[in-house]
Amino acid sequence: METQTWDTIIKPKRSLLSVNLAEVWKYRDLLRMLVLRDFVTIYKQTLLGPIWFFIQPIFTVLIYTFIFGEFAGISTDGLPKILFYLSGTVLWNYFADCFNKTATVFKDNQNVFGKVYFPRLISPLSIVVSGLLKLGVQLLLLLGFLLFYHFFTEVQLKIHLELLLLPCLIILMAALSLGLGMIITSLTTKYRDLVFLLQFGIQLLLYATPVIYPLSSVPEKYQWIIILNPMTSIIETFKYGVLGTGIFSWFNLTYTLLFTIIILILGTLIFNKTEKDFMDTV
Amino acid sequence: MSDIAIKIENLSKQYRLGQIGTGTISHDLNRWWHQVRGKENPYLKIGERNDRASISNSEYVWALQDINFEVNQGQILGIIGKNGAGKSTLLKILSKVTGPTTGTVKAKGRIASLLEVGTGFHPEMTGRENVYMNGTIMGMNRQEIKSKLDEIVEFAGVSRYLDTPIKRYSSGMMVRLGFAVAAHLEPEILVVDEVLAVGDAEFQKKAIGKMQDVSKNQGRTVLFVSHNMASVKSLCHSGILMQQGRIVFDGSIDDTINYYLKEENQKFKEKGGIEWKDPKERPGSEDFQLKKVFTSTNREDFKSVFSNEDKIFICVETEVLNELRNMRLNFRLLDKNDVVVFTSSSHSNEKSIKETGLYQYTMKIPANLLNHGTYFIELQAGMPGVKQILLNTKVLSFDIEKLTDSGTTHSTILPGVIAPTIEWVIKPNYI
Incomplete structure (x- = not known):
């Protein structure tokens, strides 16, 4: 009897470490469909359609230029304000969007999750992958502005070789937002307080990230606080690569990498533990 | 046997009743503390069988308990x-x-x-x-x-x-x-x-x-x-x-x-009627309650077994506790397989405003309509488009005994949900 082989075994709560990545791989076509769904449906029945991809960052940058640049007079390292804010905003938006959406993944998908089983990890993964489209389009916008400034103005831009790190930076941001989002969404199934924390938390985090100011303008004795934020080195590296100003440091980048790996592992474990019985608590 | 496709062993599922939120963190910590010391989860011991109707004093309930099958x-x-x-x-x-x-x-x-x-x-x-x-x-x-x-x-x-x-x-x-x-x-x-x-x-x-x-x-x-x-x-x-x-x-x-x-039927094998003496047990809502339901041949005495030649009166005594507008009582007759035989509504006989007080409804099922077997009465009341004041409730059952012999030498039970008397006319040489 006991020699019989079973293909499916359902047991009470798996141990914390049993993350079934092979199963996630088996469902890769679902990931693909979810991403496709986001592409197909995101701007359906809107008047301006994909133009929204441009409107959002352009308006954000305009506001930043007036408020922080003109009124408050915060330094932009001598760069044209638009380029400075745009480069930071584009990356930051990707991170914030992914974080926001993955942080509500259980809540947003309870209908589907309550009806059918698939590895739940697919859902947050599809969010960070879908976000790449918007990021890509906005990076093109940035490229447009860079070319404009290069050919039609006197501004001297130095592009550094570190720009080649961009794909790594994007992967880092995706992993970081994924990890953080999964932790938050897992905890919110039981403790809703975190929803409120998250709403202004991301907003506040923006001010602890050198998006609207350069890291170099932060007084030396406070810089370590800003550097503790793992997003800092990502944004600074990007600005250093694409605009030629900013602080590039392998040490800071390695810190971000380690931080991200730990968060991602932690997030995956917590998420995996939660997915098993979240239907009973959500 | 090698052809067992699915095997379920000792399957149980516990749910926590009521509000999830306050108190969960202390339970979680307590559970974790027991786990650390290698002890059994303290909340698995408590918990009651799942009975919607009874009010339990435990917060935990077993939705499934010791399920075994292949x-x-x-x-x-x-x-x-x-x-x-x-x-x-x-x-x-x-x-x-x-x-x-x-x-x-x-x-x-x-x-x-x-x-x-x-x-x-x-x-x-x-x-x-x-x-x-x-x-x-x-x-x-x-x-x-x-x-x-x-x-x-x-x-x-x-x-x-x-x-x-x-x-x-x-x-x-x-x-x-x-x-x-x-x-x-x-x-x-x-x-x-x-x-x-x-x-x-x-x-x-x-x-x-x-x-x-x-x-x-x-x-x-x-x-x-x-x-x-x-x-x-x-x-x-x-x-x-x-x-x-x-x-x-x-x-x-x-x-x-x-x-x-x-x-299911055991519960309804009452003596042809039920009366809810305690107002708390009466089916209904804060607006409308059932007090007594019974079946009878003379509108007075309870009766649960009828002959197919009997007229059957279904009497429902109710109390309206708040004035109701456009309320109606609906009654469904079900056969033993839960198939609806027919539905009837008080709709055309109700006044549009119903004041508080006691109301008695009597419905007559004509003779020679139902077939041999058990039937169930299900009641429901509501104000269409506004709210339900009595959810579908099976209140009573009654039996129709064997068809009486009418000229045939042996009585037979014919298949069918109902067995009405159908008029047949047979004309010889009809051209």
Whole structure:
């Protein structure tokens, strides 16, 4: 009897470490469909359609230029304000969007999750992958502005070789937002307080990230606080690569990498533990 | 035996009642502290059997308790029971939507569950895209779907609309498309909830036919949960009956249904009437309550067994506690298989405003209408479009005894839900 082989075994709560990545791989076509769904449906029945991809960052940058640049007079390292804010905003938006959406993944998908089983990890993964489209389009916008400034103005831009790190930076941001989002969404199934924390938390985090100011303008004795934020080195590296100003440091980048790996592992474990019985608590 | 497709051992599921939130953190910490010291989870010991009606003082409740059964390959198992008996919880565990508290489920092959048709459908996407979406959610890969796309579309009968967003579909088309995808999943084990309740009769027939086909010709195993005894009976081979989270009967489908109905009927074998003396026990709401219901031949004495030649009076005594507008009392007569024989409403006899006070309703069922057997009376009251003031409640049953002999030498029981006296005229040489 006991020699019989079973293909499916359902047991009470798996141990914390049993993350079934092979199963996630088996469902890769679902990931693909979810991403496709986001592409197909995101701007359906809107008047301006994909133009929204441009409107959002352009308006954000305009506001930043007036408020922080003109009124408050915060330094932009001598760069044209638009380029400075745009480069930071584009990356930051990707991170914030992914974080926001993955942080509500259980809540947003309870209908589907309550009806059918698939590895739940697919859902947050599809969010960070879908976000790449918007990021890509906005990076093109940035490229447009860079070319404009290069050919039609006197501004001297130095592009550094570190720009080649961009794909790594994007992967880092995706992993970081994924990890953080999964932790938050897992905890919110039981403790809703975190929803409120998250709403202004991301907003506040923006001010602890050198998006609207350069890291170099932060007084030396406070810089370590800003550097503790793992997003800092990502944004600074990007600005250093694409605009030629900013602080590039392998040490800071390695810190971000380690931080991200730990968060991602932690997030995956917590998420995996939660997915098993979240239907009973959500 | 090597042909067991699914084996369930000591399966239990505990739920926490009431508000989740305050107090969870202390329970979580306590649970964790016990775990650290290698002790048993302290909250697993408490918990009561799941009985919706009784008010329990424990916060924890067992939705499923010690479930053990096996299903052989190619078999169709029907799972029946009252609302809240644990059927859906069992299905949820089988479909991995939620985990068990203790026990294991072992299965051979892929389990696909149909707790809903068309999961993941997005209204803005086309039929074709949604087939892929729904298919991949249920665990198929793109290649599989591609090779079956034509079959699926044909089964659903929506080929003309394949590239139209499904928000333009009728709801029937959407259900058909969803079921078509599920039907082509080809899992070794298919778990089906009452999804068939939607869709028209033709589609239901098609769906049941497909399930029979899947089990008979392809040797797949089906677990089917339903309240509809007729479809369970026609589809399933064996059955289990669940009550308060436990299996109380396990056998052939006919035996299971009979046992269930007998159990159910036992409660109604009153002496032809019930009276609720305690106002707290009366069925109804804060606006309207039932006080007494009985069946009778003379509107006074309780009677539960009638001859088919008797007129049957159904008397319902009620109290209106708040003034009601456009209220109506509806009455359904059900046969022993829960088939509705007819429905009748007080609608045309009610005044539009009903003041507080006592009201007696008397309904007369004409003689020579009902067939031999047991019938149930179900009452419901409400103000259409406003609210329900009495949910559908089975209150009473009565029996019709053998048809009396009328000229024939031996009495026979004719098949049929009713047995009205039909007038026959036979003319010889009619030209």
